Amino acid sequence: MPIQTRRSEDGRTLTIKIEGRFDFSTHQAFRDAYEHGDQEVKAFVVDLTDTTYLDSSALGMLLLLRDYAGGDNASIRIENCNSDVRRILAISNFEQLFAIH
Amino acid sequence: MEDAPSDNQPLRILIADDSDSDRLILKTLLRRLGHKVLDAANGAEAVELFRQASPQIVLLDALMPRMDGMEAARQIKTLAGERLVPLIFLTSLSDADALARCLEAGGDDFLTKPYNRVIIEAKINAFNRMRLMHETLSHQRDLIHEQNRKLTEEQEIAKRVFENVAHTGCLDAASIRHHASPMSIFNGDILFACPRPDGGIQLLIGDFTGHGLPAAIGAMPVAEIFYGMTSKGFSASDVLREINQKLKRILPSGMFCCAALIQADFALNQIQVWNGGLPDGWVIRTAAEPVQLPSAHLPLGVLDATRFNAAMTILKTCPGDTLLFMTDGVMETRNAGGDMFGDNGVAAALRGIKDGETPFDAVMGRLHEFSGGLLEQDDLTLVTLEMADGAALEGLSDRLQLSALEGPAEWRCTYQIRDRTLGQFSPLPLLLHICMEVPGLRRRSGEIYILLSELYTNALEHGILGLPSEWKSTAEGFGRYYEEREKRLNEIEEHFIKFSLTHSMTDYGGRLVVVCEDSGRGFDFHKHGQPPEAGRGYAGRGLMLLHRLAGPLTFRERGNHVEIVYDWHFSEAGKSENPAVTKSGVSHE
Numbered sequence: 001m002p003i004q005t006r007r008s009e010d011g012r013t014l015t016i017k018i019e020g021r022f023d024f025s026t027h028q029a030f031r032d033a034y035e036h037g038d039q040e041v042k043a044f045v046v047d048l049t050d051t052t053y054l055d056s057s058a059l060g061m062l063l064l065l066r067d068y069a070g071g072d073n074a075s076i077r078i079e080n081c082n083s084d085v086r087r088i089l090a091i092s093n094f095e096q097l098f099a100i101h
Numbered sequence: 102m103e104d105a106p107s108d109n110q111p112l113r114i115l116i117a118d119d120s121d122s123d124r125l126i127l128k129t130l131l132r133r134l135g136h137k138v139l140d141a142a143n144g145a146e147a148v149e150l151f152r153q154a155s156p157q158i159v160l161l162d163a164l165m166p167r168m169d170g171m172e173a174a175r176q177i178k179t180l181a182g183e184r185l186v187p188l189i190f191l192t193s194l195s196d197a198d199a200l201a202r203c204l205e206a207g208g209d210d211f212l213t214k215p216y217n218r219v220i221i222e223a224k225i226n227a228f229n230r231m232r233l234m235h236e237t238l239s240h241q242r243d244l245i246h247e248q249n250r251k252l253t254e255e256q257e258i259a260k261r262v263f264e265n266v267a268h269t270g271c272l273d274a275a276s277i278r279h280h281a282s283p284m285s286i287f288n289g290d291i292l293f294a295c296p297r298p299d300g301g302i303q304l305l306i307g308d309f310t311g312h313g314l315p316a317a318i319g320a321m322p323v324a325e326i327f328y329g330m331t332s333k334g335f336s337a338s339d340v341l342r343e344i345n346q347k348l349k350r351i352l353p354s355g356m357f358c359c360a361a362l363i364q365a366d367f368a369l370n371q372i373q374v375w376n377g378g379l380p381d382g383w384v385i386r387t388a389a390e391p392v393q394l395p396s397a398h399l400p401l402g403v404l405d406a407t408r409f410n411a412a413m414t415i416l417k418t419c420p421g422d423t424l425l426f427m428t429d430g431v432m433e434t435r436n437a438g439g440d441m442f443g444d445n446g447v448a449a450a451l452r453g454i455k456d457g458e459t460p461f462d463a464v465m466g467r468l469h470e471f472s473g474g475l476l477e478q479d480d481l482t483l484v485t486l487e488m489a490d491g492a493a494l495e496g497l498s499d500r501l502q503l504s505a506l507e508g509p510a511e512w513r514c515t516y517q518i519r520d521r522t523l524g525q526f527s528p529l530p531l532l533l534h535i536c537m538e539v540p541g542l543r544r545r546s547g548e549i550y551i552l553l554s555e556l557y558t559n560a561l562e563h564g565i566l567g568l569p570s571e572w573k574s575t576a577e578g579f580g581r582y583y584e585e586r587e588k589r590l591n592e593i594e595e596h597f598i599k600f601s602l603t604h605s606m607t608d609y610g611g612r613l614v615v616v617c618e619d620s621g622r623g624f625d626f627h628k629h630g631q632p633p634e635a636g637r638g639y640a641g642r643g644l645m646l647l648h649r650l651a652g653p654l655t656f657r658e659r660g661n662h663v664e665i666v667y668d669w670h671f672s673e674a675g676k677s678e679n680p681a682v683t684k685s686g687v688s689h690e
Binding site: 024056057059060061063064066067090091092093094096097 | 308310311354355357359377378395396397398399400403429
């Protein structure tokens, strides 16, 4: 399973973990991961520990998640990027929209 | 298929056997199973019947006079062409070689005599199922072919429309080199270049998320806005703001355009760059280390208008300096080992430029070597722009049709902008537009634009903001100048710039008088009675240019009131050679 989700104990934070390539092929699975309509989830963590590569359609998917989570009021952290992934996020200046760790 | 016959629907079956009794037995048997039977007594007759009645299944005796079963089988299979017509040999042969020969001749199976009713029924049903499956597949394949043909045809037409809208502008200019990927009819990359009215060039290179139709649809309004606004003299920031707003509105959330917009000014030898999401751009200098131009903004179409930042990075250049930009495809080009070209590949290519080699050829050359000649598969765009003396284009004037000498001839207009608007809005496109209503001035759009823009820049930067032009003569001062400009623009209060344009007809053509007033402190114009000399650095070039275009300037009041008289001739209104300007020497009052 390339995408796994985990809820924090209080149920308020949803962690989405992507394994391997984060590109258009994971589009549906990524959407399914957060679109389950649970009102309790207030914050999202995108865990890229095992993500080897990220392309521009993945950037698009992150923007979709941001819209879903409330646009400018969204709380989304992107964690554990490797250097390639970090470079792509930096070129697109996504730190202006997401908390990247 | 809606009319697909079911397993037990009656079939047209052709049987051929030279033994009357065997034929009769088989015929009766098949009729009892509900099928329609055509019968032949030899191979030749069977082929003829097949031609006439196109039966769905054929049962052939192997040994017959006139034409044996093998030959008949070959001819029937040829006649059937793409249709699958199951062909079963009837034989009393039991020799394995003979049976194998039956199948080699095109037979699908054999039935041994004497006939067994149950086996015959089962085989006919089995082969009928196979036949129906084949028919369904063929039908679906034809549908796909047809759909694909229509789609390709539609794309070809769409491509022509697309190319008319998203044309390449002045990419063929001598100062520009580019490579655009031929990967598909619409790839996600865009590359546009357009001359500015002042002779400079504006260049847009970009990469939409995704490929194909959605990307192409996004590219069309970008092209329209880019060409429309650039040719009217709007600044790069204005063009960016407009494109961003448009894309934000029309694109779905996940889609955006990584892009860089470059405004090159050959007269001032400076470039302004905005990079949002593209790989680092470069300025390769003739006399210094290359400078990187990293992405400093989010891509176009992500932020709404209030948060979008269209601030340009301004760089001083020298003739011979080359600007280089590329899309992600260059970075992602892989070698046989699967490694990517990346930033390091570009940097190494630029370090290794040989004498006489251009940066464009250097990068493309390394890229070809690196990919082992597989470059054509990639979706990549690369462009360079050389800051050469005389790279200035003719401007747009030559492209405009000179209509009959109709239009407003006697008019006057006054336009004043105040306070915050001074920092946010350029009045130049509007004023240029008003002047271009006069057919005699249309050919001169480049000169009129320079005239207006120099007056405006002087009034704003020196008159109101009080920036000393001497700063711009050193590289450090250059940066400081533009920082300070930005800062002071935000603090403007109680200031204005007022343009008064008057046009009237004369015996030989027409006269445009431009008066530009500002609320600044002015300067001691008596000391500036002589136009500044060439070669004195970057400062003062504006006034020198104005002087060359329209003769002496008239300064009034405390130096914050400048008048220029620009004359044009009927005789030269239709030509594009030397300016049709009479040097009207107006003296100081």
